[in-house]
Amino acid sequence: MTCPPAESELLAARSLADLPDEVRAHVAGCPACAALAARLARLDTGVRAAAGVPDPAARWRTAAAVRRTRQMAAPGAWMRRAALVGLAAAVGFCFVGGVFTGRWWAPKPRPADHAPADLVRAPGGSAPFLARVAGPAAEVAADGSPRGQLDGLLRLAAEVRGEAARRVASGEADDVPRLSAAHDRLLKFGVLRQLGRLPAGDRPAAAGEVAAELGRAAVEVGRKADAAPPAAADLLRPFATSAAETAELVRAGRSPANDPPAWSEPPTLAEGLIAQTLRMADADEPVRRAEAAAALADTLARVVAVLAAGGLPDDAARVGASLDVVLARGVADNLDWAEATDPAGALRPEIGRVREQAGRAAEVLEQNLARAPAAARPGLERAMEASAPGRSAAKGGSKGAGPPWRREGAPPGKGVPPGWQKKN
Numbered sequence: 001m002t003c004p005p006a007e008s009e010l011l012a013a014r015s016l017a018d019l020p021d022e023v024r025a026h027v028a029g030c031p032a033c034a035a036l037a038a039r040l041a042r043l044d045t046g047v048r049a050a051a052g053v054p055d056p057a058a059r060w061r062t063a064a065a066v067r068r069t070r071q072m073a074a075p076g077a078w079m080r081r082a083a084l085v086g087l088a089a090a091v092g093f094c095f096v097g098g099v100f101t102g103r104w105w106a107p108k109p110r111p112a113d114h115a116p117a118d119l120v121r122a123p124g125g126s127a128p129f130l131a132r133v134a135g136p137a138a139e140v141a142a143d144g145s146p147r148g149q150l151d152g153l154l155r156l157a158a159e160v161r162g163e164a165a166r167r168v169a170s171g172e173a174d175d176v177p178r179l180s181a182a183h184d185r186l187l188k189f190g191v192l193r194q195l196g197r198l199p200a201g202d203r204p205a206a207a208g209e210v211a212a213e214l215g216r217a218a219v220e221v222g223r224k225a226d227a228a229p230p231a232a233a234d235l236l237r238p239f240a241t242s243a244a245e246t247a248e249l250v251r252a253g254r255s256p257a258n259d260p261p262a263w264s265e266p267p268t269l270a271e272g273l274i275a276q277t278l279r280m281a282d283a284d285e286p287v288r289r290a291e292a293a294a295a296l297a298d299t300l301a302r303v304v305a306v307l308a309a310g311g312l313p314d315d316a317a318r319v320g321a322s323l324d325v326v327l328a329r330g331v332a333d334n335l336d337w338a339e340a341t342d343p344a345g346a347l348r349p350e351i352g353r354v355r356e357q358a359g360r361a362a363e364v365l366e367q368n369l370a371r372a373p374a375a376a377r378p379g380l381e382r383a384m385e386a387s388a389p390g391r392s393a394a395k396g397g398s399k400g401a402g403p404p405w406r407r408e409g410a411p412p413g414k415g416v417p418p419g420w421q422k423k424n
Contacts, residue, residue, distance in 0.1 A: 001026040006033050010040060129163045130269060130303045131315035137277040137300070138322035141293045141330030147206065149281045150194035154213065156277060157186040161217060161239050165224055168232045178264055180238040182274045187214070187246040188256045190278050195250065207250050214247035269306060272299045286334040286341075287350055293330025294358040294394070297323055301364035308372065308379030320383025323361065327390030331358045335394075358394035362387075 001022050009023045010033065019027070027033045136159065139152035160183045164176050191210065198206055221240040225233040249256065263275060276296040283289040300323040307316040335351050342348070365387070369380045 003030060003033055006030070007036060010037055128307065128310075128312065128315055129159070130273070131307060131312075131318050132159050132163075133270060133273055134300060134303060134319045134322040137273055137280075137296060138325040138330075140277050140280050141289075141296060141326040143329075144289060144334075146194045146197040147202070150191060150198070150206070150210070153186055153190040153194060153277070153281060154210065156274065157183055157191065158217070160186065160274075161221060161243075164239055165221070165236065168228065168235050173232070173235055175268065176235045177238075178268070178271065180235075180242070181261065181264070182271055183239055184242040185260050185278065186274060187242055188249070189260045190281055191246065192249060192255060194281060196255070207253070211247045211250040214243045214250070218244040218247065269299065269303055273303065280330065286338040287347060287354065290331045290334035290338070290351075290354045291357070293326050293334065294354055294361070297326045297331065297358055297361040297394070298364065300326060301361040304365060304380065304383040305368040305376075308368070308376040308383065311375055311379075313379035313382055316379030317382035317386050320386035323383070324387040324390035327358060327361065327387065327394040329390075331355075332390070332393035332396075335396075355394060355396055359391075362391045362395075 003026075006023050006026045009019055010027070013019050027037050133156055136152045136156035139155070140149050143149060143152070160179055164179045164183070167173055167176055167179075195203060195207055195210060218240045221236055221243065225236040225240060228236060263271060267275065273296070276292065276299050280289065280292040280296055283292045300319055304316050304319050304323065307319060331354065335354060338347055338351055365380060365384050369377065369384065372380055
């Protein structure tokens with residue numbers, strides 16, 4: 001590597017720890033680049049010392065107060081001219097202030113001005129948080145086995161940790177404490193419970209794997225916190241603490257001492273997805289799992305509508321595919337099994353109620369499509385196409401074929417769907 005690309009990397013990086021290995025190797029052997037790195041480090045230190053400590057809670061309260069404040073009528077011509085002068089002065093002030101306050105707390109652009117915080121894009125153009133968490137949620141709905149649900153919940157917790165780090169790095173830190181609470185609940189009241197439901201012979205090996213994974217996560221987040229400014233570090237450390245505490249509980253074979261706290265009100269869409277996924281993992285009986293899957297499907301349909309309205313058709317279609325899995329595997333398969341093992345029809349009214357509940361997910365998509373502006377229609381249409389088989393199956397459209405495990409050859413007796421061995 002030569003000096004020009006190395007200098008570009010140095011100027012773009014938030015810290016030396018973020019540099020690629022080849023750049024760090026070049027800096028170690030190049031006096032000029034090493035001197036530049038030292039000057040940039042001193043500059044960052046001075047900027048952090050000069051800047052005030054950001055207060056995300058105060059920022060949130062201010063934004064909430066602005067939303068509650070009645071707006072003035074449209075200004076007259078003289079007020080518009082005064083506003084333009086004030087705007088020009090503010091732009092100049094912000095430019096100068098931005099030079100001295102650094103890059104840590106600069107807000108990340110959003111896909112659409114009206115999009116909620118859950119739609120903030122991660123660096124590198126990866127999918128929005130809502131689209132990323134839909135996949136693990138669908139995994140939990142599709143696989144009723146404790147191991148399958150354990151893996152899905154671990155992946156979901158990892159997505160929450162990653163999103164928190166991205167939001168802190170981009171300055172969108174208002175909801176990070178709420179993500180921390182959801183992360184703690186996923187680990188201590190999701191992952192730990194699924195470990196306890198594994199067959200006794202499988203638990204030691206699985207516990208060792210989970211404890212090691214969470215230990216690595218705690219170290220990784222701890223390193224990010226150590227490299228961050230104090231205010232950012234304070235937001236990240238609870239994630240490391242939660243992972244480390246859960247790893248210790250896993251090793252000791254213990255459960256949390258306290259019950260989970262109440263969810264914040266009103267919940268965000270992300271919190272709704274996480275709450276419904278945990279409810280899905282806790283459900284043991286087929287009808288209860290189908291009911292939880294129907295509630296999860298309703299939340300996913302609303303996520304599709306939000307993503308489509310935000311001008312993100314690819315992500316809306318991706319969540320539509322997750323919705324298809326939840327309806328087909330989480331709702332339809334469990335209800336088909338309940339019907340197959342209920343020859344007297346005692347569960348028929350409850351099964352009909354759950355099918356009707358699942359049908360409301362389709363209604364959410366159809367109603368939003370009917371009123372959607374042109375920019376939102378592609379995402380909604382693609383999501384409806386991706387979820388069509390599951391929506392039909394959840395309503396009973398595949399009735400008569402039976403669930404997949406019975407079509408492929410029923411096991412002796414009544415049979416059980418894949419992964420539906422007794423959780424004990």
